[in-house]
Amino acid sequence: MSAATSPTEESSTSLENNLPEFTPMPWKLREIRAAIPDRLFVRDTRRGLAWLSLDLLMAACCWEAALFIDPTFSSRVAVQRLSPLGAEMARWTCWLLYWWFQGLIFTGIWVIGHECGHGAFSPSQWVCNVVGFVTHTVLWTPYFSWKISHHRHHCTHASMERDEVYVPKTRSDLGIPPESEGKIDYDEYFGDTPIYTLFTLIRQQLLAFPAYLLFNVSGQKTYPKWTNHFDPGSVLFTKEQRDVVLISNAGITAMILLVREACLTWGAAAVVKYYGIPWLCVTHCLDGFVYAPEQREWSFSRGAAATVDRDFLGWMGRFFLHDVAHYHVVHHFFPKMPFYHGPEATKYLRAFIGEHYRHSDKPVFKALWESYNECQFVEDTGDVLFYRNKKGRAVLRPAERYRTE
Structure with missing residues (x-):
């Protein structure tokens, strides 16, 4: 040990040296594309419309069934047979079931709009834009504005310098000194109680x-302070995209007026029960965490491989959410591939990229809690960066050629 090295530094270095090494994926996108049959890239408008029709039918049936919840369990017969407490418990149980399943159905409809934004729903751009605009607008997403930024996110996914969203905080962002300065009390920065952590997780x-x-919360930190998806002059958009941003804004404005009219007609409480709470489920289900952000050694294929396939809610996630989480990796490689080809395409992808394919079968809420607690920040410098936890530790380290120490 040199005179300038403290025991704390040696311990930290030793821990890092014991971590498994990670080497970025070497293949180019065209090589991976060649490993997947062409038929899996074919987009079928009728098949896409069939899935959308099923989603809309399920949403209508759930809505219709929910209309009977309050009258049924408030009736004299229900109160007599179940007792007042029993009838009330049954009523709220039915509402919870409605919110859960209608939320999943709404999310599936949003996923269809997401498919349209990528051009995966149909080979016709006109069909994609019409379906995408309607399905996203009714779920409070400005279709064209989101389509533009989300396309850029896919093109730059896992790049610290260029990604549009889920850009990790760095050590300096949080004001944490470098490890070289000696012992760091990470509890001072991350010592929240489990209750507060749960609150912030739910809020997120x-x-x-x-x-x-x-x-622009969690968006690219280099953007101006007031960056958002509703300003046609935002840095997110070019001058040529101004008109479609205004069309998106018009759609959201129409939704505001429709919801206002619905509140005046049926009451705000009814709108929240039948529509508002299921919509909150949509915001909960949309995206996962970035696994391994990369900086100067970034490429499109490496960025695509930095996401994870998750067994999100089992059969419910597969059926209602159109495999959006189960086969998310192949989606990042090939966004124009229809979701219904994801299962088969993933088999070819996994066989080709091997250990670079990532899958997690952890229960989704456990994975969410662990990710929220383990993915805290990344280092300020380095060619390949990994999330560090509340103790300042990572689970992997770059292979020697990518280390800058």
Whole structure:
């Protein structure tokens, strides 16, 4: 040990040296594309419309069933047979079931709009834009504005310098000194109680997506302070895209007027029960965490491989959410591939990229809690960066050729 090295520094270095090494994926996108049959890239308008029709039918049936919840369990017969307490418990149980399943159905409809934004719903751009605009607008997403920024996110996914959203905070962003300065009390920076952590996690899951659209929360830090998806002059858009941003804004304005009219007609409480709470489920389900952000050694294929396939809610996630989480990796490689080809395409992708394919079968809420607690920040410098946890530790380290120490 040199005189300039403290025991704390040696311990920290030793821990880092014991981590498994990570080497970025070497293949180019065209090589990976060649490993997947051409038929899996074919987009079928009728098949896409069939899935959308099923989603809309399920949403209508759930809505219709929900209309009977309050009258049924408030009736004299229900109160007599179940007792007042029993009838009330049954009523709220039915509302919870409605919110859960209608929320999943709404999210599936949003996913269809997301498919349209990528051009995966149909080979016709006109069909994609009409379906995408309607399905996203009714779920409070400015279709064209989101389509533009989300396309850029896919093109630059996992790049610290260029990605549009989920850009990690760095050590300096949080004011944490470098490890070289000696012992760091990470509890001073991350010592929140579990209750407070749960509160912030719930807040994130319910409000993060609207906050990103409105205020660029978790977006690229180099953008101006008031960056948002509703300003046609925003840095997010070019001058040529101004008109479609205004069309998106017009759609959201129409939704505001429709919801206002619905509140005046049926009451705000009814609108919240039948529509508002299921919509909150949509904001909860949209995206996952970035696994391994990369900086100067970034490429499109490496960025695509930095996401994870998750067994999100089992069969419910597969059926209602159109495999958006189960086969998310192949989607990042090939956004124009229809979701219904995801399962088969993933088999070819996994066989080709091997250990660079990532899958997690952890229960989704456990994975969410662990990710929220483990993915805190990344270093300020380096060619390949990994999230560090509340103790300042990572789970992987770059291979020697990518280390800058």
